[in-house]
Amino acid sequence: MLHCLAVLSSPNTLSCPKLHETSNGTTVWTSYDKSSLLYNFNSPSELKQVQALLIKTSTPLSVLPLSRVASVCAFSSSFPHAQKIFHCVNKPEVTVWNGCLRSFAESSSPFDAILLFCQLRKYDVLPDSFTCSYVLKACVQLLDLLHGRNVHDYMEKLGFQSNLFLQNMIVHLYASCGKIGDAKLLFDKMHQRDVVTWNIMITQFAKRGDINAASQLFKQMPERSVRSWTAMAAGFVQCGKPKEAIELFMEMEGAGLRANQVTVVAVLAACADIGALDLGRRIHEYSNRSGYQRNVRICNTLIDMYIKCGCLEAARVVFENMDERTIVSWSAMIQGLAMHGQAMEALELFSKMVQTGTKPNGVTFIGLLHACSHMGLVEKGREFFVSMSRDYGIAPRIEHYGCMIDLLSRAGLLEEARQFIKNMPLKPNAVVWGALLGGCRVHNNIELAEEAIVHLNELDPHNDGYYVVLSNIYANAKKWENAAKVRKLMRDQGVKKTPGQSSITVAGLVHEFVACDESHPQVKEIYASWENLLQQLRLKGYVPNTSVVLLDIEEAEKEKILYHHSEKLALVFGIINTPPGETIRIMKNLRVCEDCHAAFKLISDVVNREIVVRDRNRFHCFKNGTCSCKDYW
Known part of the structure; x- marks a missing residue:
């Protein structure tokens, strides 16, 4: 031990502790002295000073914090000195270096883990599986394919081919770095796979938009975890297939698996895309029962879902009850108010946001410009467009220019x-x-x-x-x-x-209509009910606006086409099949025509119903003979 401690002291650069001499002449230090000195050396020279003091006080070398020894010597010429210390205390040096590697890999400078790995190879330290895992973790964070391949080659030499955890990390690295072909090749060659292996490939294929490849692997999986189902559902949403995402979620529920927080976000996003309000509400209730109500991402997705399903007030309740709000929360609510014709409320909410100290981003200003555009607030829109760069340093993107053109064009400028x-x-x-x-x-x-x-x-x-x-x-x-x-x-x-298409969800089932649709099982009842409703509308002063039928045909034919527009058929179906007073919600893939807009205002008064229509551009909320758009659309 004395041989190991025999290190010459360099000039004193440490603040020396107060040493105390006992009655028999032995020098000791207090526990405070030890803590102060042992854990505060920051360089190899200071480490050697500590060693000198250990010799002087006959203190065993094992009191040194080996992880700190490793970190201060990792990238210096004193690397071999650290190796000697580990040898003296009979500590496997790879174990100490692994701790250092882990810290580097999880730090803000993960490349240090890669540099240390190079040092280990230079000084003939034999890595183990943990060594490789920490370096691969750093490579994944940095998307460093070059060093990742080097580690992979080294693993092959060390015989780690049977280490499933490491093989999964390599597959994940290749796929994350865009080498999905290499990842799939390694996946196919693996003699052993677990659910993690399958999930990695499914997730990566889905992220790249190759939903068919992801789906094929999903069907081949010998066993599935919640993460497997979630990856597929999120992939379907990302690829514009929300119906498939919802169907998959139903199948997952049937298999007896419980959705996690990531699953909830994916399914809520799918509900938002197709207006599946009933399922969205059920997922919201499940989320609350599961204790997810404080999850900001779930709350933000709930706001988006309710807004896109035409439930502005429900979105507002979620927003108001959030303990923590991000810029995404504020921007989603501002955008929602704009889409529903609540322009002034959107602008007021922006003022409140600024007062809280939350800095707006580009998405926030898209919402504000939409609000101005939908209500003809030209001057206010101009102010916001200038303010975003002048006051907040946000360079306008093409989306902001598009909003300004829309604002000016709608206003006739x-x-x-x-x-x-x-x-x-x-x-x-x-x-x-x-x-x-x-x-x-x-x-x-x-x-x-x-x-x-x-x-x-x-x-x-x-x-x-x-x-x-x-x-x-x-x-x-x-x-x-x-x-x-x-x-x-x-x-x-x-x-x-x-073709124009309108859909309405009743009792959890989605019913779709096209113009002059005769395929629906209730078509006769729908047409008869429309004729009865038409008589009441005429008494209210309704006159069909045949100018919207832009065909060179007779007026009678134009009226027939108008009466059987898809949104009118969906509305009558909703009146027939829902309880009196219940809000009717309709989704249309194109812009609502002027005649349907005028008719819906009257119908909302005649049947005493609130009617919410989401078309390609915005929401129209009809109530008591008026529309939220105030006829500016």
Whole structure:
């Protein structure tokens, strides 16, 4: 031991402890002295001073904190000195270095773990499986494929091929670094796999949008965990297949598995996408029973779900009851108020947010600009657009420019909107020109519409919506020949018009309707009920607005088409099949037409119901003969 302690002291740079001499002449130090000195050396030279004091006081070397010895010597020429210390105290040095590796891998500088691994190899320290796992963890965090491959090669030399934990980490590393082919190749070669192995591959395929590959693996799994189901559900949502996500969740429930917090977020997101309010409410109740009500991410997703299902007040309750709110919470609520025609409330909420010290982000301003656009608050919108960069240092993105074009175009300031596009520092995309085209439809400006469609034909030639808008502008101006040319252009380019479709959920079942639908089992009852309702509407002054039927046909035919629009059929079905007074919620994939909008206002008064319609652009909440949009849409 004395041989191991025989280290020359360097000039004193440490604050020396107060040593005490006993009656027999032995030098000792207090426990405070030990703690102060032993745990505060920060360099190899200071470590050697501590060793000198240990020799002087006949204190065993084992009192040294070996993890600190490792950390101060890891990247210096004193690395071999640390090795000698570990040898003297009979401590397997790889164990100490592993502790150091773990700390580095979990720190803000994980690359230090990789550097230390290189040191271990340089000084012939034989790594074990833990060594490799910590270095691989650092490689995953850094997406460092180069060093990850080196570790993988080293594992092969050490014979760790049968270590399932390490093999899973390698698969995860390759997939995370974008080498999904290499990950799949290793997966296929593995003699042993566990549920973690399968979950890694399913999750990574889903993240990359290859939902078919993920689904194929999911079906082949010998056993599944909650994480397996959750990864698939989240993948379906990400790939725009919310129905499949919900079906999978139902199957998971049938298998007797309980959803975790990540599952709840995925399923709520799916409910938001298709307006599955009943399931969303059930998941909310389950979340509360499971103690998840304090989970900020779940609360934020609940707000989004309720907003997109047309339950603004339910979203508000979740928001108000949150113990902690993030910028996502505030932005979601501001956006929700804007979508539901509550522009002034959205602006007031923004003021409250700023007062709490929460800094807005780009999404917040998209919500604010939407609020201004939906209610025609042009000056306020201009102020927000300037403020975001001037006051908060947020550079406007293409989405913000699109909001401004929409705001100006809706307000009839079409020439200003056109100049705004020309002066943009970013290249206008299809959304920007599409916003201008939408304004041209509202204000019947054929010349600007034709200019916009030239750009849209280049940027998004297969989007049927733009052609339909231009055709409708021509038809509204009675330029039937031009409208016919647009439809011919669509046929020549293979662009098909998306059929209008409306859906309503009753007793947990989704019922879908298209215009003049005759396929529904209750079609006769629906049509008969509509005729009865139509008589009451006429007494209220309803006159069909046949100008929205942009076809060169007889007025009687136009009226017949109007009466059987998909949203009207869905509404009558809802009136027949839900209790009196219950809110009716309808989802439509296209913009609600002017005639249906006028009819729904009257119907809400006639049947004394609140009717919520979510179309492609926003929500319309009809109640007592009025709409939340105040007819500005």
